[in-house]
Amino acid sequence: MLALNLVKSVAWRVGFAVRESGQALERVGCRLQGIYSHEEQLCRHMPSLPVQYDAPSAGPSSFAAPSSLMVGNVSLGRSSSLWYNAIVRGDLRPVSIGNHTNIQDSAYVGASSEYSPPVEIGNNVSIGHGAVIKGATIGDNVLIGINAIISEGCQIESNSIIAAGAYVEENTLVPGGEVWAGNPAKKLRDVKPEEKTHLKDLPGKYADMAGQHEEIIKLLKMKQQEYTL
Template identity: 30%
Template sequence: MSKIHPLSDVQTATIGENTLVWQYTVILKEAAIGDNCNINCQVFIENDVIIGNNVTVKPGVQIWDGIRIEDNVFIGPNVTFTNDRYPRSKQYPEEFQQTIVKKGASIGANATILGGITIGEHALIGAGSVVTKNVPANELWVGNPAKKLKNINK
């Protein structure tokens, strides 16, 4: 059974078993969240979002339409995702960019992930990094713009 804090606004019915949703979190009605997740306080999850099992989302994260997060992913506090390379007020693209965070990846605090990016399995993004291109599996990327620092083990 999932546990949803009464001070959150959870509109979706698609939340897996043993998932925790903390206070002041908003999850829109079409989002899908897997089992055994920890969705911390002050998180916003839009409609066209799929989150796998065993995912941790720390406070202050917004997960926009088109974001796909696979199993066993860690999203650090205040990570920023984008889904539109050329945003303008009240002008929406025909389709938002899709960003995929593959299983076992970790994204450090305050990292920025541009839309249309894939972060590979078990990759690690350092805190404060700005990811502007795809990150292969099992690599540590850091900096602005983020660049490969080294290979890592799972």
Template identity: 40%
Template sequence: MALIKSVRGFTPSIGKDTFLADNATIIGDVVLGEGCSVWFGTILRGDVNSIRIGNGVNIQDGSVLHTLYQKSTIEIEDDVSVGHNVTIHGAKICKGVLVGMGSVVLDHAVIGEGAIIAAGSVVLSHTQVEPWSIYAGVPAKFVKKVDPEQAKEMNQKIARNYHMYASWYE
């Protein structure tokens, strides 16, 4: 069973039809929407500030979400896929984004709608990633624009697949 822990008077809120892996850890001021999945070894640590996650979001194995005390929060909008071993620290991730495996997204960065962060990228603090674009590298830089319909189709397919995978564990 996932570890769900209250801290500083905040108890995580988990939306219906949300899968939490047995060793996922959800702490403090965390609100998870409906139809989400939080995979094995993932930590959502809302002990120092809030983490708000929309509907249909998947946060894959080994990822860590955290914030700065009184300085940054995490907001993840609907239908976002967060790849394996991603670190998100105090950033905003807009609707339909794909954050590739092993990426790091730092405080006050904003990842625009439908954007793709390539695997292994480091998005520095305060970076504004354009909607419908690919960013890659260390530090992450603009690579190219993507067709909004193609990106939306691909990113939604990944999000739907993770909802299906979660159903296998029920």
């Protein structure tokens, strides 16, 4: 039995070596003939996707992670960042995102239908992981917590905080300088002075981190190109 297993193992290894050698020789032959059909030229994922006559636009020093997605009429401001698996859809209604704003991992921003209000997000806004923004207006220096939901027609004024997991009902006005929490969300308290400082500092940290991630991605692309040459 052991001898049979040994023979099978040797046969598998020899077959693997022959197959790999054949594929390597084929690639060399193709390159010598100027044939590059064996190389994948298309990216498996397109972070920016036009729809009809609308294409996303991104400002200087902005960052969109490779697995993120911007669709249609989307404007991403200067030094803003769209993180991994985050989706911003402007195929139904326009989406405007200000400067130094971060849309964190797995968040969704867009409209529910063509009748929804456009999405307007101000400057220095942080939208937490898994948060959902639908047809809402968000002012400057706002923090939307992890997995929070902002429904259509909502207006979140500047310097306010929506707590993690909060559900803000349709057409709700959240005054500036307040913390809202719960389902449905209600005013919890006023924003503390140290929280106001955090609201202004957090976007800068994400901007710095976006630059680091972009440098790493560029380096990986260079290494990949060296490998394929």
